[in-house]
Amino acid sequence: MFRQYSQPAPVIYGCGAIQILGEKIKELGCKKVLCVYDSGIEKAGIIDKAIASIKAAGIDYALFGGVVSDPSDEVVDKGGAVALREKIDCVAGIGGGSSMDAAKAISILIHNPGPARTYIQAKPITVNTKAPVILVPTSAGTGSEVTKVAVISRPDKNAKWSVFINTTLAIVDPELTVTLPKFETVNTGLDAFSHAAEAMTCINWNPHSDLVGEAAIRKITANLLIAYNEPDNLEARSEMALAANWAGLAFNDPITHVGHAVADAFSCHFHTPHGLNCALALPETMALVAPAMPERMAIIANAMGLIVKGNESGAELGRMVADGVRGLMRLMNMKSLEAMGYTREKVLSLAPDVMSNHLASYCPVQITEDVAHGLLGRVYDTYR
Numbered sequence: 144m145f146r147q148y149s150q151p152a153p154v155i156y157g158c159g160a161i162q163i164l165g166e167k168i169k170e171l172g173c174k175k176v177l178c179v180y181d182s183g184i185e186k187a188g189i190i191d192k193a194i195a196s197i198k199a200a201g202i203d204y205a206l207f208g209g210v211v212s213d214p215s216d217e218v219v220d221k222g223g224a225v226a227l228r229e230k231i232d233c234v235a236g237i238g239g240g241s242s243m244d245a246a247k248a249i250s251i252l253i254h255n256p257g258p259a260r261t262y263i264q265a266k267p268i269t270v271n272t273k274a275p276v277i278l279v280p281t282s283a284g285t286g287s288e289v290t291k292v293a294v295i296s297r298p299d300k301n302a303k304w305s306v307f308i309n310t311t312l313a314i315v316d317p318e319l320t321v322t323l324p325k326f327e328t329v330n331t332g333l334d335a336f337s338h339a340a341e342a343m344t345c346i347n348w349n350p351h352s353d354l355v356g357e358a359a360i361r362k363i364t365a366n367l368l369i370a371y372n373e374p375d376n377l378e379a380r381s382e383m384a385l386a387a388n389w390a391g392l393a394f395n396d397p398i399t400h401v402g403h404a405v406a407d408a409f410s411c412h413f414h415t416p417h418g419l420n421c422a423l424a425l426p427e428t429m430a431l432v433a434p435a436m437p438e439r440m441a442i443i444a445n446a447m448g449l450i451v452k453g454n455e456s457g458a459e460l461g462r463m464v465a466d467g468v469r470g471l472m473r474l475m476n477m478k479s480l481e482a483m484g485y486t487r488e489k490v491l492s493l494a495p496d497v498m499s500n501h502l503a504s505y506c507p508v509q510i511t512e513d514v515a516h517g518l519l520g521r522v523y524d525t526y527r
């Protein structure tokens with residue numbers, strides 16, 4: 144079997160890196176950029192920093208601040224209309240995964256006819272876009288700045304689907320993450336953990352995803368709790384920014400698997416944050432796949448700093464990793480599904496959604512209805 148790995152775009156990393164956004168747009172030969180973001184990024188003053196850099200480089204700009212969590216194809220259409228009206232030739236997505244994914248999808252509409260839903264299908268298609276896309280993450284989680292994936296909600300289908308798009312440049316500035324609220328720090332940090340761990344246990348794993356995934360898990364385990372307890376700790380924030388970026392690189396080719404299929408079902412039905420959903424699904428996802436991939440689970444356990452003797456079974460390794468993740472979740476006061484008011488029956492009813500998600504097909508364990516049912520039940524029962 145051949146294995147594929149790639150890097151979608153170069154990355155510029157370092158504190159204060161947002162200052163060179165305008166300069167980089169100029170180097171690309173672009174004249175007018177559309178900044179895509181949400182209200183939280185505007186309130187945090189991050190858009191002002193971006194605009195200052197763009198103006199200093201003598202680049203014209205237009206703004207689309209209408210991104211919301213889990214943006215829909217309608218949001219993409221609205222952003223696309225602004226892009227066409229303003230005759231922009233470049234897109235900058237500034238924010239978390241929602242803003243970056245919206246920016247990617249909006250770039251399609253600059254040279255392709257709408258509506259956006261044409262391109263956002265249950266089985267993702269690749270669209271070769273022409274307008275440069277620059278991505279500036281403001282959380283340490285999604286890794287969307289280094290993936291081809293744009294996840295967009297299709298409310299008409301009650302689903303989150305994806306489209307694969309070219310990106311041009313990522314600017315990772317850890318200083319932008321210090322204003323991240325505590326709950327977003329933990330949610331996004333464990334989203335990054337999920338990306339690394341699911342990439343490493345995906346049927347399409349590759350040597351590159353192993354390398355950066357393991358390193359990302361090592362950094363997240365060492366720094367997430369510090370970033371949570373000390374939001375101004377720039378060293379921990381910097382390590383987390385790098386870890387999230389590497390976790391993004393880890394899943395760019397393999398993609399994720401059933402943990403994210405569970406998370407997408409929670410997003411569609413409960414409208415809870417993506418990172419929280421991924422974290423809730425993560426421990427039992429690892430326990431599910433561990434017997435099929437014991438060597439890989441031992442690498443994950445080692446990266447978490449757990450003591451691995453070498454004679455553990457896959458199931459034991461899976462339990463160790465699952466307990467370790469749940470311990471971290473408890474230390475950071477993450478709520479359980481029960482505490483948020485969701486019943487076990489409601490959670491179990493999502494089994495068909497999990498099964499039908501294309502991500503489930505990348506899991507090393509076949510996701511039948513029984514398996515999905517059992518997984519959802521354990522996700523509910525084991526973290527309370």
Ligand SMILES: [Fe+2]
Nearest residue numbers: 285334338421
């Ligand atoms: Fe994710």
